[in-house]
Amino acid sequence: MAPQVGLFIPCYVDQLYPQVGIASLKILEHFGIDVEYPESQTCCGQPMANTGCTNEVVPLAKRFLEIFKSYDAVVCPSGSCVSMVKHHYDEYFSENKEYDELKAKTYELCDYLTSVLEIKTLAGRFPHKVGLHQSCHGLRELRLASSSELVKEPFGPARELLESIEGLEVTQLQRADECCGFGGTFAVAEEAVSCMMGEDRVHDHEQAGTEVLTALDMSCLMHLDGIIRRQKKPIRVMHISEIFAECL
Known part of the structure; x- marks a missing residue:
């Protein structure tokens, strides 16, 4: 049975560069992954955290956990958003086992391809x-x-x-x-x-x-x-x- 991945698409990609989200979906499906895009997902809260509005991040962090905790893995085509989840959500979850599990299975796209799927080479041609x-x-x-x-x-x-x-x-x-x-x-x-x-x-x-x-x-x-x-x-x-x- 193929692993089920929750595709997390950053808000700026969703609004300005949807082709990046579509490309990420195509790649994962090409390698046999069962991908779901939860439509209820929202911003990870990084912009608010960066400007010191930490209280505003709390509901977003909790919502992220609730939406993505049931998947085998969470994959995102953005290192910064993945870093927010893996390294900066800790202050919003005190000794939360579900968050610890989520943190361990959240990946940037290339990291998931190489470290989880163990893909070393890609077919195709790109003469540039x-x-x-x-x-x-x-x-x-x-x-x-x-x-x-x-x-x-x-x-x-x-x-x-x-x-x-x-x-x-x-x-x-x-x-x-x-x-x-x-x-x-x-x-x-x-x-x-x-x-x-x-x-x-x-x-x-x-x-x-x-x-x-x-x-x-x-x-x-x-x-x-x-x-x-x-x-x-x-x-x-x-x-x-x-x-x-x-x-x-």
């Missing part, structure tokens, strides 16, 4: 130079890739999946894991700094020859895509799930 942006939550909270400041054997399952696709070349950046400057509400509170950081990232991808810019978080890509479009840069932006789905 692809630049992979390592978003901060996925990198330093979920540890989905190695950080440049750590002296250890490098790893990166998402990069390995990309490199397994025929015709795809992953570009080499000068600063492989630098923040894009989005940071959710940081982009509003510190607009100038946020834009300068984003421009630095775009420039790094330009010098590397990136044709398609991808990441595990559409929020980071939304910020970078805004800079790319306004400056009329010749770089296409795609969430990693869209690349995978195009290759199926």
